[in-house]
Amino acid sequence: MQDAAQRLKTLAEQLMGAPLPVRIRAWDGSESGPPNAPALVVRNRRALRHLLWKPGELGLARAWVAGDLDVEGDLYQALDTMAEFIWERDDGARSLRQSLRDPEFRAAVRSLVALSAPFLPPAPPPEEMRRHGRLHLHTKGSDRRAISHHYDVGNDFYELVLGPSMVYSCAYWESPDGTLEDAQRDKLELVSRKLGLKPGIRLLDVGCGWGSMAIHAAREHGVSVVGVTLSQEQAAYARKRVAEEGLTDRIEIRVQDYRDVRDGPYDAISSIGMAEHVGSERYLEYARDLYALLKPGGRLLNHQIARRPQADESAYSVDEFIDAYVFPDGELAPVGTTAALLERAGFEVRDLESIREHYALTLRRWVANLEARWVEGRRLTSPGRARIWRLYMAASALAFEHNRIGVNQVLAVKTPETGTSGLSLRTRDWRG
Template identity: 65%
Template sequence: MAQIAQQLVGSLEGLLGTHLPFRLRAWDGSTAGRPGQPLLVLRNRRALRRLLWAPGELGLARAYVAGDLEPGPGEDLYQVLAEVAHFVERPELRGLHLGLSDLSGPAGRRALAALLRAGALGPQPALPPEEARPTGRVHSRSRDRAAISHHYDVGNDFYRLVLGPTMVYSCGYWTPEGTNLEDAQRAKLDLICRKLGLRPGMRLLDVGCGWGSLVLHAAEHYGVTAVGVSISEEQVALARARVAEAGLTDRVEIRLQDYREVADGPYDAISSVGMAEHVGSEQYRVYATGLYGLLAPGGRLLNHQIARRPGRPGEPYVTSPFISRYVFPDGELAPVGSTVSLLEEAGFEVRDVESLREHYALTLRAWVANLEASWTEAVRLVGLGRARVWRLYMAASALAFEENRIGINQVLAVRTGPRGVSGLPATREQWLARRASAPAPLKSPELRVAIQGS
């Protein structure tokens, strides 16, 4: 069949009644679409079959991860993703599936004929091996361990390549004084320590401690003793090695432990950074009340959590199928208002909410740049499919933050003491100020490179 792209574009535009916001290049070399639009390349018939079996985001993601579909040479990944994301959200495309009743009109019959001639109809292609298939009761401890392992136990060397030397896997804090990713991550760690009011002698619990960056920063620069917990075996192994290398084993303990198993309170402060998204709505009250019970009166909680937009009243929230299948199995996002309410129901007094939405977009773009700069090594470490998953999810997430489809918030909450005493200074400026008893942070040794707009 000659000129596959022209027939596919013509029939699809006739079926949907609109122009495609991108051009298509088919495996026969033919190209169709309006000039100037970003280019998508269909490398084989399997790409179309994936889209027919799962129209929209999931089919596109499967095709990209498997190497059946990709942006054209030299195309800007963010521009391609933006156009495709807006297109697949069209109601008429969401409702399209491989059923003859949906293709019964003249336009549908022409589309079906084009697909038949292209050899697009056939059995569902095998799913990419990178797709998660969790089993067991949702948010049971065993299933949570498997879900966390799927995302975090892909290799510490790979994460070091993407995240850089700070090994911090949450959004940075891009201040005017900082000019690169490392500066932004150190500023974020310090912001959390200041919000928690850390000072020498205090006891800190970091829930979902990752590779230990926050507890290391807090112990080194604020003189606290700290416990970090994670259920990722690879994270715990590297975090323990980093603690030993820093000579802080007497003040920092890293545990392979579920947050529901921590029982050695009270702590003077608790941080939870990028962990609550894994808790799930059914377990969030357990999470919130558990942390409340672990805090001493007057202790502070810093909950750093991605949020979704609330949507219309009564409208159910459907988790991104790509993110839930390939990136964060069983992960859930809640509106920030719901999070605040649940923390208050657990007994906390919420004192401050700060949005860092634009900061996360900048951070994700920096991670994508790191990945692309070391693409060959990334593929060697984790394989082409998983490297494609990370590139797609981080770039798409950057756009989602920029377009206010998701947000990120730091919620500072307090377990008040007798008669409601919070222990917080009277003004925000005072409780954000560095404590006089805290050691000064080390200066970043890296060369500062100017980043436009940071």
Template identity: 55%
Template sequence: MAPRGASRLVDELGTLLLGAPLPLSVRCWDGSETVVEGAPTLVVRHRRALRRLVHAPGELGLARAYVSGDLDIEGDLYTVLSLPDQLPARPDLHVDRRALARLGGRLLGAGVLGPPPAPPPEEARVRGTRHSVQRDRQAVSHHYDVGNEFYRLLLGPSLVYSCAYFPEPTATLEQAQEAKLDLVCRKLGLEPGMRLLDVGCGWGSFALHAAARYGVSVTAVTISAAQVALARERVADAGLAGRVDVRLQDYREVDDGPFDAIASVGMAEHVGLAQLPAYAARLHALLAPGGRLLNHAIARGPAAGPDRPDPGSFLTRYVFPDGELQPLATHVRVLEEAGFEVCDVEALRRHYALTCRAWVRNLEQRWDEAVRLSSPGRARVWRLYLAGSALAFEGRRTGVNQVLAVKPGGDSRLPLRRPDWSRTANRDRADDGDSTSS
């Protein structure tokens, strides 16, 4: 039987959006429904969801409808988000306004037309010069200052918000995050007495690991006030206050180099293409001759070219205001032009897909608590963002890489042959006699 009422209208809008019939069941506010056997269900709770799509015909309208709760999904979210990938030509989720106008009479009859609904309060609003220190603080605050307990629920006890390193696919998230922290320490060649700069330190997990396991002195900087508060608390609880200095400070404001090693893990994505040369030059200036830099960053595929952020994208409006992804080649070029010698590159794309799926599981398993700690809209933002990110890594649209570089002029102590970075040194497991390798 052909669908009736609002569900029929939703089917037609879905066809315009995907360029193919909507392969989902649909249930609408007026009680009408379309059933596709075995498929997830798109629940349109309010006609306002379609009004959002009319005024922002594409990804932004859909995101606003989902984040606000006007639109919901019953069934597997990954299946719904992967639908565009199943089509012959992956669409950009954009509705042609002329095609939309042809449904004008139907939209009017369904009560869909009207003034644009206010965006959900979780939508970012940043002001000022792009990638200035002041605007970067606003952008970082939007993403990170949403409640430390929410992030503890999402990330787990490790409180590490970057790609984990899975010794094996069955490893737990905590095991994989510890393996990643140790991987970075070993690539940097950390030894007792060294000075380490942790750029974009988050909640201090890497700084704590490096200080406790490798005996280094760490300067850890972030521009998130919430992160600083919890990182300092964790440092004090670990008895490492004399060895780890956590600062509310932009990396551009650090002036007490040189450091023997620098780690930048999951921070370069916030810098922006125009600022990357200055970013690389600043880290080069802060590093001692012979010192190592580990730059860990998400990347776009080389064929895609530099990212030009779409102001109407879900990620820009709700997740990473002003965030920009560059191809791996751009990161390597910028580091070399700043005077670094690039010594090692490791791709961790598949590891990040596993990481994102683990975070989604954490969120879904404690959904009611996540909502209480943030807001219904914020929890929805993170569920959509992380599930979509997992699919992007699995689909090779996005990658993540660790680039190890050395500042010439001193003894970097790099071995003649490339080490097996994946092998955890026995001394790091001396407490339980175990060692991890892949």
């Protein structure tokens, strides 16, 4: 009788209709597959039950988070090798319904069920976001719960991953050999210069995180800042930092939805890594709200992840792993859609800069920080959540490197009726 690894390899290739590009190491110690390839470690039969009860990415995610599935060797190489099976397969080419008509496919499923015994549904890991349908997305309450799920997991854990800068968005690198702290400082400075920050200006920082942009703007450019976040933990941390910097007279940190900000107008608005949480149905509302909060001539810097456009946009679906474990209710849109909606809201889009490669470098540094202090990271949050962060950051780094997703800074102006934008003739003078 075949050992577990060989049986799993044979079944996987039957189910996927292609050779498996990784080794399999099973719970009985057996191995099968290419000898020099990364190893997919199936620690117990429960991993199979996760996959059988939730076929596809969500089943894989549950097995990974629970620790039933692991990778031995270079995680990036393993994810790159398995990308065709996880992210790049054509779902329409071989749907489950079509496959079940194939007697060999049905036989493989029956064999997998037998190998996974007892065939009982495993409970999802506790780190999974529980929800009842997707009918009421992006209400103030649902957004507050989604933000808490992602950000209220412990400031100490985020310090470990992000480093001293405490900036949770794409850095701006002069060289791949630079430090993460320098690259994050340069990103905050780039945003400040695009917004034309100077003493006397009033800045609204939407999704202010742990206060890094607010502190940089007030300390380096002398502006007054209001930062808003939905995360109680972020706000407490940011207020402490502001007090330690002696900037309480210039920075106010609020736990507040951007839709509830009523004390405009502002001279400038920064939205850095926040708009991904807004959702397609609410995006025009978001753009109009920010437009209304600006003075005539005011500037918005919208820093946002984008996905590649699809031939059939109606067929786009959210990533199951990201939605369940990382950014619940988060949505990505093509950058052209974002720019068009900003313009519909009344903005004049004046500059768009893609910094896709910069995010890949940033994510790899975050992964390295977590891996270097892995035991501590698990203790500061939970073993499952540490596994989530390591996987999602490594997979995201590869997605940026392979141009599956991108990140863009869009500078938009509330240009007055006179047509005077307030920008210099050589707009990109901010580059020095």
